[in-house]
Amino acid sequence: MRCLTIAITAAALLLSACSGSSNDPAPSTPPGPSGPRPGTWLSGDLHLHSDHSDDAADNPMAELVKLAEERGMGFFTITDHDNHVEGRLTTWDDPAFRSDKMVLLHGVEYTTARGHANLFSAARFDHLRFYALRDRTDAEAGRAIAAEARAQGVHLSVNHPVNGDPWEFGFDMPFDSMEIWNALYAFPTDNTGAIRLWDELIAGGRRITGRGGSDCHHQTGIESLGLNVGNPTTWVYAEAPTAAGVLAALKAGHVAIGYGPSSERIRLTADADRDGGHETLMGDNLPAQGQAVNFRLEIDGARPLGVYNVTVLKNGQPLLERRLFGEQALDFEDTPAAGQRSWYRAEVRGNTPEAPAAAVLVGFYGGFVGMTNPIYVGYE
Ligand SMILES: [Zn+2]
Ligand SMILES: [Zn+2]
Incomplete structure (x- = not known):
């Protein structure tokens, strides 16, 4: 993501009067009903670099933790480049890698x-075992990485799969989630290619969680005009506010992605038995019995005067488009085909007030407020 700094420099020179809004302390995670299943929404940024990465030397861990806490994050991880320390990770041993307010995950960017x-x-894991696989180019290399992740109980999440440094180990290997929204939605690279790939993998029968990650390297200077910790934010609906709870929710796809930690959170639920309770969450799978399903889309933290352009996608194609105002919810019914795989997800566009003026003016965030993970029908 080195090109990010260069390109934002150009934009910021034009927009130098528009600085700062992304650094403002934000209110806590938007409230919202949790539904009938016990749990809690936790916000976090799943891709961050600290001064343990060579290209983020001006990004002290303590300041990262402080900013994440100020922004009301529920969980926290640092994903420093492992190749900058030849696989011998130092991030987790930094005394500043601690928080009384956030759930901490052990993370690293396998670079x-x-x-x-x-x-x-x-918990800590033996990263050198992964590092030993980094230079393999044989056809089984991806599966070897996945097997190591499974053996150590580590969540494997492919980053920026088609942009910048694309994933070349193949997508037929098992992995747990994929970064479908890296940095600002439309900048430095358009994330629609990653989302298209995600849809294709799901169409092929995979259930892969889509997640966000800011890939933020700096808290001050040019880059922070456009994005900072939590742009985008990934919310997980965790049964317990623990690291294991966060990772279980991430794996299960109980996940929404939004512009930032205090911006709107998009939530798609379903009432498959039509008893009035929307007990099916994003990431869940329903049997394909050819029966009608009631769906509901809600925008937690919606602004009273907010205008939200909602697109519901079925099997990767728009099923319906609606404009919602304020806290208005969208109820719709659809009948997925019996004995076939279907999936439903939603995207919301509009002008979230959290987006910094610079990003809005130059369209870096693409007017993209947030998105859901799918509700699946007829998957294994
Ligand atoms: Zn990367
Ligand atoms: Zn990165």
Whole structure:
């Protein structure tokens, strides 16, 4: 993401009067009903670099933790480049890597010549075993990485799969999630290619969680005019506010992605038995019995005067488009085909007030407020 700094420099020279709004302390995570399943929404940024990465030397861990706490984050991880320390990670041993307010995940960016992936774990793990696989180019290399992740209980999440440093280990290997929204939605690279790939993998029968990651390297200077910790934010609906709870929710796809920690959170639920309770969450799978399903889209933290352009996608194609105002919810019914795979997800566009003026003026954030993970029908 080195090109980010260069390109934002050009924009910021034009827009130098528009600085600062992304650094403002933000209110806590938007409230919202949790539904019938016990749990809590936790916000976090799943791709961050500290001064343990060579290209983020001006980004002290303590300041990262402080900013994340100020922005009301519920969980926190640092994903420094492993190749900058030849696999011998130093991030987790930094005394500043601690928080009384946030759930901490152990993370690292597995930075290879054939692509990048973030590894997440509730506890320390033996990263040198992953590092030993980094230079493999044989057809089984991706599966070897996945097997190591499974053996150590580590969550394997492919980063920026088609942009910048694309993932070249192949997508037929098992992995747990994919970064479908890196940095600002439309800048430095358009994320629609990653989302298209995600849809294709799901169409092929995979259930892969889509997540966000700011890939933020600096808290001050040019880059911070456009994005900072939490742009975008990934929310997980965790049964317990623990590292294991966060990772279980991430794996299960109980996940929404939004512009920032205090921006709107998009939530798609379903009432499959039509008893009035929307007990099915994003990431859940329903049987394909050919029966009508009631769906509901809600915008937690919606602004009273907000105008939200909602697109519901079925099997990767627009199913319906609606304009919602304020806290208005969208209820719709659809009948997925019996015995076939279907999936439903939503995207919301508009002008979230959290987007910094610079990003809005030059369209870097693409007017993209947030998105959901799918509700699946007929998947294994
Ligand atoms: Zn990367
Ligand atoms: Zn990165």
